[in-house]
Amino acid sequence: MSTSNTSTRHVNRLAKAKSPYLLQHAENPVDWYEWGQEAFDKAKKENKPIFLSVGYSACHWCHVLAHESFEDEITAKMMNEHYVNVKKVDREERPDVDRLYMTFLQASTGGGGWPMSVWLTPDLHPFFAGTYFPPGRFRQILDRLADVWTYDRERCIESAGKVLETLKESSNIAPSPQDSVELKPLPQEVFQRLQKRFDGVNGGFGGAPKFPSPAQTTHFLARYAASHLSDLNASNEDKKNAQAARDMAVYSMIKIYNGGIRDVVGGGFSRYSVDERWHVPHFEKMLYDEAQLLSSSLDLYQLLTTPSRDKKTLELMAKDIVSYVANDLRSPEGGFYSAEDADSLPTHDSIVKKEGAFYVWTSEQLDELLGADAELFEYHFGVEADGNCDPGHDIQGELKGQNVLFTAHTSEETADKFGKSVEDTEKILGAGLKTLRDYRDKHRPRPHLDDKILTCWNGLMISGLARTSEVLGHDKDVASKALDMAEASAAFIRGHLFDEQSGKLWRSYREGPGPTGQADDYAFLIQGFLDLYEASANEEHLLWALRLQEKQDELFYDPEDGGYFASAPDEHILIRMKDAQDGAEPSAVSVTLANLQRLAHLAEDRHADYNAKAKSILSSNGQLLTRAPFALASMVSGAMMADKGYMQFIHTGASSTSPLLELTRSTFIPNRVLIHIDPKNLPRELAKVNGSIRSLIEELERTGGETKENVRICENFTCGLPIEDVDDLRTRLPLVVAT
Known part of the structure; x- marks a missing residue:
């Protein structure tokens, strides 16, 4: 039970925050600071360790810890006396902070999760961490670590320094030459791992808890x-x-x-x-x-x-x-x-x-x-x-x-x-x-x-809704509703979370834009816009995806060792990590791999550049792919699609829905790229970066734009003859065999 004194009302610095998670703790008796220079300067000036708490607003055990400990007057007094308290870091707004210290937590304890509690030196080096602590245990840890910092400070600093060096080494594994990464066996290895962990009674993989x-x-x-x-x-x-x-x-x-x-x-x-x-x-x-x-x-x-x-x-x-x-x-x-x-x-x-x-x-x-x-x-x-x-x-x-x-x-x-x-x-x-x-x-x-709106998660939802409009096209109401929702989300992001002048994204919106965008914001949104383009035939979505990819390359691509960093440069983030492992969401770099492969076939004039960057993702993660491919299942999926080869489906016709399109969309073809040419509204901007589209537009212009609706299927940048009949198209699709 909490020993919180509810008769006293406190208001701390978090009252000025925008994050719903931080606002939930604006009346704690703890003297909270947001993650930032003010807190770091105070820690250095007073030579105090930093207590860092990371969580998110919907986290049940974050609420339990807050109620039992952060609302408690006695615990708060201990924290305020001995520490500079950084609360809260919303992991959804600052995944770069969460990622770095979660890596330390997992390395030091073998587990992870939220709430995450980390004790740092004034230089932001971690020296102790855990997740949820019951109130009595939490006080013991606060008291013990305060004593250690007072009487054996150098040991804390030395230990934290060693930990940081280990994290730097593990996050900067030398890339493997592309030819040394044996990609073909990896899908089978991931499948076998999942097959062993499959729960044949209850479904899912592994035991409780189940995600x-x-x-x-x-x-x-x-x-x-x-x-x-x-x-x-x-x-x-x-x-x-x-x-x-x-x-x-x-x-x-x-x-x-x-x-x-x-x-x-x-x-x-x-x-x-x-x-x-x-x-x-x-x-x-x-x-x-x-x-x-x-x-x-x-x-x-x-x-x-x-x-x-x-x-x-x-x-x-x-x-x-x-x-x-x-x-x-x-x-x-x-x-x-x-x-x-x-x-x-x-x-x-x-x-x-x-x-x-x-x-x-x-x-x-x-x-x-x-x-x-x-x-x-x-x-x-x-x-x-x-x-x-x-x-x-x-x-x-x-x-x-x-x-x-x-x-x-x-x-x-x-x-x-x-x-x-x-x-x-x-x-x-x-x-x-x-x-x-x-x-x-x-x-x-x-x-x-x-009620904060995250760019990355909206990108994932745009993908799902765009796919809904394609796959469930037989239910016109659902398909239309899904497409309208995807379009509206895209418009919101462009209007509120995108800087047209610089081309940069913001990560979150609540009463205005929040922190700067991270790699997953770009990757997930690019994926969303590629899916939305294929579903809607709106060329503007594809053009924006191309622009966002240019900005992602500028901000996150590593020209020295290849691959992509997960976070933007930040003086307070001690290590820029390349986190390729999937978690509750796919890794940003794995989604980027798939995006680059699709873009190489949508903007085929840039194929060499996109392909080189895609290969660098695989080579920079070669050691982890070889040792634990199951931890990078999304990346293995991307490698598998590249090995199978992408298929361009070029639809020429005025309608974004037709029997030819419905048939194309009715089959699960994960290595499909769908390109639209409307003779009445030619995709001239796309043609600037796609030679095949330029040739088809020139052909349409020679004939005055008169053509029968058709689909061309192209593989290895070689296109077949136009297919005008639904039955003919059916024979050309890579239909999944019913078993």
């Missing part, structure tokens, strides 16, 4: 499967592995959709599950999870070439995410907010927040709200009289007697159980969910909304 982690799993598996299933020359063993890869990915996504990690009442997915079966989540919802799950569900939807329950579920999953972000994570101006919190007040009269309070239900509540339909509803969604949350996964006892709804039975099983038709059963379930949604919205305060 969806699409970048590390389903994104790779979909591309591995497509590469072999569309290869007529693949061996039987390759075909078998490809089927297994697809099936593992599909099974995992279906389990995620049917688990409690999905908010069955309001849509969207929580960040992770504390148990092995996707049932009890930590309830925060993150935009980057929604975006990546959306893209993966669409990949796998396309990989299933025949109608099935799983294919329908994947479509429902995609639509669920689009609906959720449209309703709850979208700003009036069109940008997407970052997250919703795990904790909330159970009622409008409550004063203490609880994790999951907005989402969970007692059986008595459901009985009262649903009346005669309650028994059927509760059977379908796994409700138990005493609650369905395992106490072993409820450390703080906040879920006792509560139910996290999940799909315990199919509609057919529920219909059979209650002697009803499937159609009537689904009507009852739908009506019940609406009743709960209306009740929840009226009687329960929503969790805190982190």
Whole structure:
């Protein structure tokens, strides 16, 4: 329990911050500073160590640590007396700070996570770190480290210096010659690793806690499967592995959709599950999870070439995410907010927040709200009289007697159980969910909304929405809505987070632009604009992607050793790191690899430059690729697509939707590049950097722009004859073999 003295109201420097995470701690009794020169100067002047706390606004255990320790008068007094306290660094706004000290935390303890607590010398060198500490333990550490700094300061400084040198060495591994990186075996190694870790009962990979982690799993598996299933020359063993890869990915996504990690009442997915079966989540919802799950569900939807329950579920999953972000994570101006919190007040009269309070239900509540339909509803969604949350996964006892709804039975099983038709059963379930949604919205305060708008995560969501408009084109309303949302997000970023004069991005927006853009802001946004161009046929999106790539190369490319730095130069960041490992999001450099490969075929006159930079990414990460390719699954995916070879599909026609385009978009072709030529609005700017387009435009001009709609398929920069018939095009597509 916290010993916080709530009778005294404090206001510290964080009251002037823009970050929702920092503002959450503006009334702590701790004398907080933001990350910056003022804090560093004070530490040097007073010769005090720095206590650095890193987290994010939707982080449940960040709130627990704050409530137990940072709101406590006695603990705050210790911190203020012995340390200069830098709180808070929002890891979403300053990933460069988070990345450096998380690397130290992982190296020194073998683990990581948030909240992250790090003790630094006044020169910003780390000498001790951890994550969440219970209040008694936290005070002990504060007291002990203060003594060590007072009586054995040189040992701290010497130790921190050695740590820093080790981090510098590990972050500057010499690049491998391109020819020495054996890329061909790597996809098989990543597949085998995932196959060994696959949970054949519950889906997912590894044990509890379970994160969806699409970048590390389903994104790779979909591309591995497509590469072999569309290869007529693949061996039987390759075909078998490809089927297994697809099936593992599909099974995992279906389990995620049917688990409690999905908010069955309001849509969207929580960040992770504390148990092995996707049932009890930590309830925060993150935009980057929604975006990546959306893209993966669409990949796998396309990989299933025949109608099935799983294919329908994947479509429902995609639509669920689009609906959720449209309703709850979208700003009036069109940008997407970052997250919703795990904790909330159970009622409008409550004063203490609880994790999951907005989402969970007692059986008595459901009985009262649903009346005669309650028994059927509760059977379908796994409700138990005493609650369905395992106490072993409820450390703080906040879920006792509560139910996290999940799909315990199919509609057919529920219909059979209650002697009803499937159609009537689904009507009852739908009506019940609406009743709960209306009740929840009226009687329960929503969790805190982190309303900062991040460039990088908006880039991921633009990709997912652009893909939705292509893949779910048969549902005109959903496809149109998704494309409109992607366009609006793009317009918001261009209007609020982009400096037209310098070409630079800002990272975040909340009451104005925030910190400068990082490598993932450029990489994810470029990917988003390439996807949006292919979906919309709007040349402007492609031109902006090209400009952003030029700026990313200028700011982050390493001309000496190749590859890309993850952060911009900053005098307070002791090491510019090249972080290629995937985490909750794909690594920026892996997305950059794929972007460069696509751009080499969109702006083919620049092919040599883009290709050289792409190869430098692989060579600069050669040692890690060789030792642990599974840690760089997104990069391995990019290398796999390059090895397979990209295919240019050049569509000539006035419409961005047509039978030829619909067929092109109906197949999962991860190595596809789609180029649009509208005879009535020729892409003359693109033609300046693409010789093939220049030639086609010249041909159109010779004929007065009169041509029948067609698609040309080009490989190795050699184009085939125009295809005007849908059946002819079907024979040319690398169709995934249905098995």
